[in-house]
Amino acid sequence: QVQLQESGPGLVKPSETLSLTCTVSGGSISIYYWSWFRQPPGKGLEWIGYIYSRGSATYNPSLKSRVTISLDTSKNHFSLKLNSVTAADTAVYYCARQRYGDYVDYWGQGTLVTVSS
Amino acid sequence: EIVMTQSPATLSVSPGERVILSCRASQSVSSSLAWYQQKPGQAPRLLIYGASTRATGIPARFSGSGSGTEFTLTVSSLQSEDFAVYYCQQYNDWPPYTFGQGTKLEIK
Numbered sequence A: 001q002v003q004l005q006e007s008g009p010g011l012v013k014p015s016e017t018l019s020l021t022c023t024v025s026g027g028s029i030s031i032y033y034w035s036w037f038r039q040p041p042g043k044g045l046e047w048i049g050y051i052y053s054r055g056s057a058t059y060n061p062s063l064k065s066r067v068t069i070s071l072d073t074s075k076n077h078f079s080l081k082l083n084s085v086t087a088a089d090t091a092v093y094y095c096a097r098q099r100y101g102d103y104v105d106y107w108g109q110g111t112l113v114t115v116s117s
Numbered sequence B: 001e002i003v004m005t006q007s008p009a010t011l012s013v014s015p016g017e018r019v020i021l022s023c024r025a026s027q028s029v030s031s032s033l034a035w036y037q038q039k040p041g042q043a044p045r046l047l048i049y050g051a052s053t054r055a056t057g058i059p060a061r062f063s064g065s066g067s068g069t070e071f072t073l074t075v076s077s078l079q080s081e082d083f084a085v086y087y088c089q090q091y092n093d094w095p096p097y098t099f100g101q102g103t104k105l106e107i108k
Helices: none
Strands: A003-007 A018-025 A033-039 A046-052 A057-059 A067-072 A077-082 A091-097 A111-115 B004-007 B010-013 B019-025 B033-038 B045-049 B062-067 B070-075 B085-090 B103-107
Touching (some): A018 A033, A046 A077, B019 B033, B019 B103, B070 B085
Antiparallel strands (some): A003 A018, A033 A046, A091 A111, B004 B019, B033 B085, B085 B103
16 A cells, blocks of 8 residues: 655745655655645645656646746655745645656645744 | 536535536537546545446446537436535546536535
8 A cells, every 4th residue: 555644844934945755655755746736724725746766747837937847756855845935835645656747646635834933 | 628517516415315416618619528526625536437338336326417519427326425516527628637526516
């Protein structure tokens, strides 16, 4: 059974960089697509981007200038960096397995990141 | 960007009732549509993919239909554990993958 677990700071200051890591167990990240999503409190889901085994990433155009997703196959984890954050970036961030770039079959439990000074 | 619109935003229903949730795409997404269920404080759970294929372990009371721009999720007989928010997601055209705004099923 594949399991994903997000980790990282729960509080980030405005203009700084949000950094999260997703550790995958029960399967190799050398196959499939690995994604980040977010959900502002009380709102809907937003796709941030994905990365797959060759290290190639695709991002949401609305966030592309601020986002980097990377993969570390030796540690079986992948990471998200979102720079120049504002209060609008406050959300629960989920990592997920997005199969072959289609639907999500496994999700992490989510981690709330608050942007505040 | 494909815009996904779900209706209604909230649906008040009684346990045992049959309910139909709607999802409309701003342009055709073929059958590249998934449905997720999300309960408070939890991650979404995949229910349906390919517009009509139930994910592993999903009860038969959940069914999906549609193609192109119009889709429905039907719950044949609501159980207490089905009260949640439901999202549709298209994966026909990206980036970005897009979700509907959700339909909340609440107890009447």
